[in-house]
Amino acid sequence: MSFWSDLLRPEFAEFKPYKPVHGSFRVRLDANEAPPMSSRVASERLAREFSSIALERYPDAGSDALRDAIARHLGRKDDEIVIGVGSDEVIGMLVTALSRSRSSAEPPTVLTTTPTFVMYKMSARLRGQRVIEVPLDANFEPDAAGLARAVEMAAPHVVFLANPNNPTGTVASLPTLRRVIEAAPRSLVVVDEAYVDYADEHRLSLLDEYENVAVLRTLSKVGFAGLRVGWLVARAAFAAELDKVRQPYNMSSVSQRLATVVLNELWGEVEAVTRSVKAERARLEATLGSMPGLSVTPSQANFLWLGSELSAEKLFHALAERGVLVRSFHERGGRLANRLRVTVGTPAENDELLECLRAILQS
Numbered sequence: 001m002s003f004w005s006d007l008l009r010p011e012f013a014e015f016k017p018y019k020p021v022h023g024s025f026r027v028r029l030d031a032n033e034a035p036p037m038s039s040r041v042a043s044e045r046l047a048r049e050f051s052s053i054a055l056e057r058y059p060d061a062g063s064d065a066l067r068d069a070i071a072r073h074l075g076r077k078d079d080e081i082v083i084g085v086g087s088d089e090v091i092g093m094l095v096t097a098l099s100r101s102r103s104s105a106e107p108p109t110v111l112t113t114t115p116t117f118v119m120y121k122m123s124a125r126l127r128g129q130r131v132i133e134v135p136l137d138a139n140f141e142p143d144a145a146g147l148a149r150a151v152e153m154a155a156p157h158v159v160f161l162a163n164p165n166n167p168t169g170t171v172a173s174l175p176t177l178r179r180v181i182e183a184a185p186r187s188l189v190v191v192d193e194a195y196v197d198y199a200d201e202h203r204l205s206l207l208d209e210y211e212n213v214a215v216l217r218t219l220s221k222v223g224f225a226g227l228r229v230g231w232l233v234a235r236a237a238f239a240a241e242l243d244k245v246r247q248p249y250n251m252s253s254v255s256q257r258l259a260t261v262v263l264n265e266l267w268g269e270v271e272a273v274t275r276s277v278k279a280e281r282a283r284l285e286a287t288l289g290s291m292p293g294l295s296v297t298p299s300q301a302n303f304l305w306l307g308s309e310l311s312a313e314k315l316f317h318a319l320a321e322r323g324v325l326v327r328s329f330h331e332r333g334g335r336l337a338n339r340l341r342v343t344v345g346t347p348a349e350n351d352e353l354l355e356c357l358r359a360i361l362q363s
């Protein structure tokens with residue numbers, strides 16, 4: 001036994017530090033980032049904003065201008081917005097805040113699906129909480145009955161539903177969402193819309209219908225992962241409570257100011273990027289779907305969930321050798337052993353992906 005193991009929560013033994021794959025790859029399609037905005041006007045506007053920031057001062061503790069920009073962007077109110085260093089930080093704030101013990105038989109519990117975004121589980125486990133995962137169905141869609149049953153049995157504090165889901169790109173239907181929300185009057189249901197800019201619909205209106213709903217958003221998947229700006233939209237009364245666990249200066253001046261400009265002035269450019277990614281997604285879906293040995297799950301996000309006859313491990317390494325990095329989950333085994341997640345990149349990057357795949361599958 002080491003000195004540390006006496007001090008650390010036992011759950012720490014379940015995880016390794018999160019380390020994206022290092023190394024230089026010609027084409028990185030592993031992290032669901034968006035291509036950069038291409039216009040000179042936009043980059044000059046951001047550079048001008050940056051040069052006017054007083055770096056010797058603390059940032060605005062409330063991120064007021066940014067919250068105002070977000071509220072206007074969404075047609076919501078400022079006091080419904082809580083800002084985090086990426087939605088990752090908001091997820092941490094949620095499981096920290098919503099952890100009141102109900103009884104010794106009912107530890108603070110998080111319910112989610114599997115496979116899904118790993119931060120829900122990590123954030124909860126590292127705080128010593130219980131995590132229950134309901135498998136997605138055979139089409140990689142959420143199992144409404146299974147989720148409702150799990151809610152009734154486990155009385156979770158928080159239910160996380162990524163919608164569209166990462167890594168599958170699938171969405172929960174409105175009846176599925178309603179069924180889970182209505183089964184969970186003692187839980188907060190968080191609809192994580194990290195990929196909503198690539199989806200047909202958003203679910204913000206659920207906030208007005210149900211007290212126990214909140215929606216997560218981020219700038220990370222639309223071209224600004226480097227800014228680390230995410231936020232929760234929730235009822236004002238809950239947002240005010242959650243704000244108590246937020247570090248006062250969590251959001252840097254640079255991120256506040258640049259994100260505000262993006263939302264207020266450059267959103268048209270962001271939409272041009274997401275439109276072109278959606279067009280490329282359709283092209284990739286059609287091309288990959290027609291390649292022997294591959295299948296594609298219809299996606300509402302900026303990535304594709306590929307099934308392959310060749311093992312995901314082999315395909316992943318063969319692509320990496322050719323300089324193309326994608327995301328594999330083969331270490332988790334089971335039905336993930338033949339699945340890869342591939343981010344939709346620029347047309348040139350996608351062409352390289354297709355060329356490499358053709359070469360690998362023919363060899």
Ligand SMILES: *Cc1c(COP(=O)(O)O)cnc(C)c1O
Binds near residue numbers: 225
């Ligand atoms: C990428 C991702 C996020 C994360 O985002 P940050 O805002 O970059 O912390 C949240 N949820 C899902 C489902 C994601 O895939």
